[in-house]
Amino acid sequence: MTVSNINVRVGIGCFVTYRHQGTTYFLLGKRQGSHGSNTWGLPGGHLEMGESWSDCAHREISEECNLILSDCQFVNATNDIFDPQIRHYITVFMKARVISNADDNRDDNDDCSSEQKMPPVATLMEPDKCKMWAWVSWHEMVCGAAIRRDACDANVAGCFAKSDKLVKDGAEPLDFSALFLPLVNLIKLYGESGPPLD
Structure with a gap:
């Protein structure tokens, strides 16, 4: 039996x-330029030495989306x-509520209500690694x-209107058939019901 000199890595998603309106949405990004290219995945990255899972999530979301988080918790x-x-990873899934864009100086950034009027606008901080950020359930x-x-569009609020149609105003729906x-593997654990994200 040979022992590989490649270590298992820890990733945070x-x-x-x-x-x-009673539905929880989260950010998904279209990956590019690294393993998992052309698949959809959560924002996140590698856990650094001595870093907590929560600190890693806060750092990665700031670096990738320019967003500030609150109430970061372990999911699975x-x-x-x-x-x-x-390539072998252990992926630690966290959840956190988005509070604001890091550049947003409004006084209501610390609003801790369970529902916000509109989501903060994400910034595509690493366009070489991610093609877009989208809000999905x-x-x-x-x-x-x-x-x-489009989570990077300041006018995205209108796209959250309740609708049974996937195509709105002639726009093509996003295709999530290729997931990271x-x-x-997380879908295999939770099926259609999903993890507790509220």
């Missing part, structure tokens, strides 16, 4: 949540073997498609 973990000889992600809710492996 964070459900950055926004609640609207998955064992993600991308390639047994090359667990049900939409599991079903594989959703109305396009940790999310695929």
